[in-house]
Amino acid sequence: ETGVTQSPTHLIKTRGQQVTLRCSSQSGHNTVSWYQQALGQGPQFIFQYYREEENGRGNFPPRFSGLQFPNYSSELNVNALELDDSALYLCASSLASGETQYFGPGTRLLVL
C-alpha cells in the first residue's frame, strides 16, 4: 500500500510569484485535506477536497486554491505569494471526510 506523497520537497519563490504543490493520496482514499504549518506552530486547515469538490475551507484568502483529480490526487495553488506564506505545507488523505487522516512528508516553501 502506497502512502501519501508530496512534491516537491522544498521550494524557494519570490514575493508575488505563484506556486503549485502536489499530493498523491494513499491508495483507496477519496478525501484530501491541506494544512499550513508555520514555524513553531501546529498545522492550520486550508481546505478539503472530496470526490473532486471542495468540501470545507479554513480561514485562508481566495489566493489559496486547489484541485482534486479523478484519481484523487490534489494540487494546492497559491497566487501572489507573500513572505508570511513561508511554511511547511502538509497534505493528508482519508477514506472519507470524518475518518483518520494520514499525512504526507510535506513541502517546505520559502518566500523571499
Added chain:
Amino acid sequence: GIQVEQSPPDLILQEGANSTLRCNFSDSVNNLQWFHQNPWGQLINLFYIPSGTKQNGRLSATTVATERYSLLYISSSQTTDSGVYFCAVRNTGRRALTFGSGTRLQVQP
C-alpha cells in the same frame, strides 16, 4: 471554533523515564488523533482515539470524552521519541482537524 490546549509545552527527559502528555479540548469531538512530528516534519499517526484507551508498544493513550481531555503516555522513553507531539480534534459537522500547539519532547541519553 474548538480550542485545543496541550501541556506541557516543553519536556526534557532522561532515557528510560516515563511521561504523560495532556490535551484539553473545548467542545465534544468525534475524532481525536495523536501525532509525532519527526525532525524532518513528517507527521506520524500514533492513535485515533475519540474515546477509550489504546496501547501500542511503549505508547498508550486515553481519551475521556465526557471530560474533554486526552492523555498520551510514553514509557521507557528512547532518544528516538524526541520530537513534537500533537493532539488534533474534529467536532461534528466540521471537516478540519484542529491542532494544539504541541509538546516538544527531548529525550537525552
